[in-house]
Amino acid sequence: MTEPGTVTTLAKIGPALAAGIARARLLVSTPPARWPSKKSFQSQVHDEIHRVRFNTPLKDFIQPRLNEHCILNARRVRWDTILPTLRRISAYQRMVVLKSWMRGWHTSHRMHERHRRGCLFNCGFLLAEDSWDHYIICPRLHHLVFEVTRTEGRANGALYILGLGAPPRTSLLHLVISYETYHAIKFKEPPVDDDHYNQHVREAAHAAAGAHSRR
Numbered sequence: 001m002t003e004p005g006t007v008t009t010l011a012k013i014g015p016a017l018a019a020g021i022a023r024a025r026l027l028v029s030t031p032p033a034r035w036p037s038k039k040s041f042q043s044q045v046h047d048e049i050h051r052v053r054f055n056t057p058l059k060d061f062i063q064p065r066l067n068e069h070c071i072l073n074a075r076r077v078r079w080d081t082i083l084p085t086l087r088r089i090s091a092y093q094r095m096v097v098l099k100s101w102m103r104g105w106h107t108s109h110r111m112h113e114r115h116r117r118g119c120l121f122n123c124g125f126l127l128a129e130d131s132w133d134h135y136i137i138c139p140r141l142h143h144l145v146f147e148v149t150r151t152e153g154r155a156n157g158a159l160y161i162l163g164l165g166a167p168p169r170t171s172l173l174h175l176v177i178s179y180e181t182y183h184a185i186k187f188k189e190p191p192v193d194d195d196h197y198n199q200h201v202r203e204a205a206h207a208a209a210g211a212h213s214r215r
Contacts, residue, residue: 058083062101066162077164085168089176093212096176097163103132105182120185121201122194135182136161144202145177148209173212180208 059079086094103110108117109131119128123140135141142161145151151170159165163175184204 062098065102066164076159078166078168081166082164082168082172085172089169089172093172093176096179097172100132100175100179101162105132105135105179106186107131107135120182122197135178141178141181142174144205145174145181145209148202148205149174149177176212177205177208180211181205184208 059077063077086097089097099105107130108115109129117130119125119134119138119140120130121138121140121144123138125134125138128134128138136158149170151174160171161174161178163172165171181201181204184207185201188200188204
């Protein structure tokens with residue numbers, strides 16, 4: 001008997017996942033000698049559900065999550081050039097880009113820290129908080145990254161800052177350097193006075209730019 005609260009209609013969980021569960025149920029009633037693989041039953045069920053659950057183009061997986069928090073026109077995102085470029089950068093850089101697209105920065109807002117900090121770059125925006133939603137528009141962070149990468153501020157708004165602009169490699173590395181700059185100042189004890197703090201921020205940005213411009 002199905003426990004109360006359990007979803008009983010396969011249609012409610014999406015046709016692809018429903019099909020995977022149906023095939024997994026068929027596997028349950030199949031004698032082990034007739035299984036299509038020598039893997040354990042649990043592994044085969046896992047593989048089947050994982051295949052249909054995650055067999056989704058990356059752009060279709062990422063775009064809705066970006067749209068939740070940004071004003072992005074999907075028709076302006078050139079996935080046909082961005083995704084091949086994403087495959088050519090390093091594995092670490094790809095990880096940073098995907099984490100950023102999934103809003104995975106370790107901000108005090110996301111981590112529900114007791115002390116919610118303001119913008120770590122002291123940009124001066126009213127009510128600017130330590131959150132991913134702020135940093136994708138933070139003028140001081142992105143001006144700093146443009147400066148250390150010598151890209152002369154050729155951003156085309158949120159698309160470029162999110163690694164979705166042109167040229168794609170430069171745009172993706174801008175996002176990687178922004179991520180590393182932020183986390184360098186978040187997890188390293190900062191100087192107390194403003195002058196030394198500002199220098200600390202600039203050194204973090206230069207270090208990130210130097211590390212990734214060579215890759």
